[in-house]
Amino acid sequence: MIPFEGEPLRVQNLHYSECPVCGEKVVLPAQSKLNEVAYADAKKAKLGLWSCGKIEAFRKKWELTQHAAASLFGGGANAFSKYERGEVIHSKSMDLLMRMFDEVEDVRLLLTEEAKMSLPSVPSWETVIIGAAPKARASAKTLIGSYKSVVAHAANGDRWQDYDVAYGS
Structure with missing residues (x-):
């Protein structure tokens, strides 16, 4: 003790x-x-x-x-x-x-x-949009920059479409 x-x-x-x-x-x-x-x-x-x-x-x-x-x-x-x-x-x-x-x-x-550093272990964001493609991607950097909306790119069949995804208020 x-x-x-x-x-x-x-x-x-x-x-x-x-x-x-x-x-x-x-x-x-x-x-x-x-x-x-x-x-x-x-x-x-x-x-x-x-x-x-x-x-x-x-x-x-x-x-x-x-x-x-x-x-x-x-x-x-x-x-x-x-x-x-x-x-x-x-x-x-x-x-x-x-x-x-x-x-x-x-x-x-x-x-x-x-800190102007990068981490090799930082995963990328994956967003699933209901009613659209099974997977859409938006960069995490984009999400930090604007919590209001993000343009996500999603595969719809054999072509890519942009979706405006709202976050926050």
């Missing part, structure tokens, strides 16, 4: 070595690094934040280097290295930004456009 925000916090999976002769317990340098991550993850869990491993998995899912993630989300050049090693606990707003990026395509598109 360690004190955290005025309360005891249980940290599990701590690493140490024990002498088989005398029973003395010591923490070796490699074990200390693992323990730092365990401490950070316990604190992050208490605060409702992503763990060190979740941040690394998120970054790799979107094929971002640590430097690219820092450029996209902020926090400084070495921020994501520190978040992943448990050296720094990221803010609630950083956590929310990463979660929104992960879950909402419009957020990904807006942030990558502002």
Whole structure:
């Protein structure tokens, strides 16, 4: 148990070595690094934040280097290295930004456009128009630019037709 925000916090999976002769317990340098991550993850869990491993998995899912993630989300050049090693606990707003990026395509598109970056994993939008062709496409960039209406191109038999699709109010 360690004190955290005025309360005891249980940290599990701590690493140490024990002498088989005398029973003395010591923490070796490699074990200390693992323990730092365990401490950070316990604190992050208490605060409702992503763990060190979740941040690394998120970054790799979107094929971002640590430097690219820092450029996209902020926090400084070495921020994501520190978040992943448990050296720094990221803010609630950083956590929310990463979660929104992960879950909402419009957020990904807006942030990558502002940062002048591209993501190889960003899927294209597919819109199905009832009563028309089985598939129509509208670019996500077009959808961000105007939530009012989008011109979608749909196959109708062997020819393409334009459809005006309204979004929002």
